[in-house]
Amino acid sequence: MNPTLFDLSPLEASALKLNDAQRRAITHGNGPLLVIAGAGTGKTRVITERIRHLLDSDAALGGENILGLTYTKKAAGEMKSRIVKTCGERGRAVSIFTFHAFCEEILRENGAKYAILEDVDHWILLRRNMARLKLEKFRRLAEPGQFLGDFLKFFSRCQDELVSSDDFQAFADELESDLQLDRKLVDDDTFAERLENVALLKEIARSYKASEELLREKNFFSFGSLITRCIDLVRDNTALHVKLQQRYKHILVDEFQDTSFTQFELL
Numbered sequence: 497m498n499p500t501l502f503d504l505s506p507l508e509a510s511a512l513k514l515n516d517a518q519r520r521a522i523t524h525g526n527g528p529l530l531v532i533a534g535a536g537t538g539k540t541r542v543i544t545e546r547i548r549h550l551l552d553s554d555a556a557l558g559g560e561n562i563l564g565l566t567y568t569k570k571a572a573g574e575m576k577s578r579i580v581k582t583c584g585e586r587g588r589a590v591s592i593f594t595f596h597a598f599c600e601e602i603l604r605e606n607g608a609k610y611a612i613l614e615d616v617d618h619w620i621l622l623r624r625n626m627a628r629l630k631l632e633k634f635r636r637l638a639e640p641g642q643f644l645g646d647f648l649k650f651f652s653r654c655q656d657e658l659v660s661s662d663d664f665q666a667f668a669d670e671l672e673s674d675l676q677l678d679r680k681l682v683d684d685d686t687f688a689e690r691l692e693n694v695a696l697l698k699e700i701a702r703s704y705k706a707s708e709e710l711l712r713e714k715n716f717f718s719f720g721s722l723i724t725r726c727i728d729l730v731r732d733n734t735a736l737h738v739k740l741q742q743r744y745k746h747i748l749v750d751e752f753q754d755t756s757f758t759q760f761e762l763l
Contacts, residue, residue, distance in 0.1 A: 544578045559589030566750040599726035613716040628706040652720035656756040661705040668697040
């Protein structure tokens with residue numbers, strides 16, 4: 497289903513009263529709605545006013561049936577404050593989270609026991625378990641401190657794109673297989689260069705896998721894995737999937753254009 501599109505112009509949104517585009521967005525009925533607007537045009541106000549409208553227009557709708565998602569704790573706190581101020585006691589039950597906090601809430605509600613590992617602690621965990629990473633090429637290129645941080649950023653980027661360690665391993669294996677098929681079609685220098693690249697990618701794949709195994713063994717979650725773990729939980733648990741769909745009748749996302757593939761999949 498394609499979303500309805502409303503465009504708020506900065507000039508209109510600067511007015512003290514709601515303009516027509518804002519009003520139409522706030523009173524939109526069922527189905528997806530995408531509001532396109534620049535900075536300072538009242539997007540957050542539209543979200544909070546829409547939540548008020550939803551509650552005012554449906555006495556049977558509870559605040560717990562509305563979910564608002566944003567990107568920073570500060571933004572979530574400010575949005576919740578506005579909603580409570582606008583909607584009163586019913587607004588207190590509205591769920592306003594960052595994506596990561598929402599996933600953490602779902603995981604803990606369903607019995608997941610873990611600790612969030614900060615990047616520096618994750619780096620230390622890998623540094624203390626270098627043997628598990630089975631690195632040869634990278635150890636020759638640089639000291640661990642120079643590439644482990646880059647590894648962690650790369651693992652996080654993979655998680656943003658919902659690429660697991662198994663997915664990345666399969667990608668590296670496929671490149672290796674393709675290279676062998678091309679052996680007679682390329683010169684020695686090109687083959688050697690591609691072979692070196694494949695070897696580096698396979699080491700990254702092994703490190704990614706080892707990192708995930710170490711985290712699971714010690715009941716740690718990296719910050720980036722919160723959303724992927726939540727998606728896995730919901731996919732594997734049909735009852736939970738249905739429960740969440742029934743709980744949240746309306747989902748509102750601030751700064752939707754910034755959603756990663758994984759966040760979009762969660763939605």
